[in-house]
Amino acid sequence: MHLLTLHTHGSSNPLGISSNGDKLPMHPYFIFKDLVTILLFFLALALIVFYMPNVMGHSDNYIPANPMQTPPSIVPEWYLLPYYAILRSIPNKLLGVVGMLGSLLILLAMPLLDTSRVRGSQFRPLMRFAFWVFVSDFFLLMYLGSQHAEEPYITVGAIATVLYFGWFVVIVPVVGVIENTLMDIATDK
Structure with a gap:
């Protein structure tokens, strides 16, 4: 959503001053550049999901549940x-x-x-x-x-x-x- 809005309306000055002269139009180069970033993100996400699913888990998740005791x-x-x-x-x-x-x-x-x-x-x-x-x-x-x-x-x-x-x-x-x-x-x- 952000990329579509950014490339539809152009990018602005990093100082926060809005001016139409400072905007860049959409170009296929920017689309390719964005797709490379998105694909690298999905590659990293796929590596975590498929090869290291427990890397962000907590060790308490491996304690067997006891219905008679509430966790501390x-x-x-x-x-x-x-x-x-x-x-x-x-x-x-x-x-x-x-x-x-x-x-x-x-x-x-x-x-x-x-x-x-x-x-x-x-x-x-x-x-x-x-x-x-x-x-x-x-x-x-x-x-x-x-x-x-x-x-x-x-x-x-x-x-x-x-x-x-x-x-x-x-x-x-x-x-x-x-x-x-x-x-x-x-x-x-």
Whole structure:
């Protein structure tokens, strides 16, 4: 999907400045180049699936199931750990599921929440700092999702969850307004 959109509309300037003069049209060379990349990806995927299927598995998967005993720690895969931490940080089960679903759906609101006139982060130092705050919070949630539901992790998980949602609802719009204001002040002089 990305390749079709990229080659239909052309590629843009890496600085985030859009200009029709900077775009490259679609050409058979680019199609061949993309197909080579896709075929190499499928080759690597086929090697893993057919020759090394257990390379990414967990050793707990080979323990025989015991219907009379719950495993001591049930932990989802690494890519689901932040959402699991959000689920556990909210005491109410229904609100935890809503929070976990909302943590994904809030990404759809980003075009509405980003109030900045400049879309790229190349010329936005405050947004770059805010982005790394978000990345740090995401990795903290990932770590907290892998820990047992004990007291220091529950409290830190609740704070990290508030920071996660606060980043989208508060920090992104406020940083956009601040940067727009600073840009207007700089252009008035």
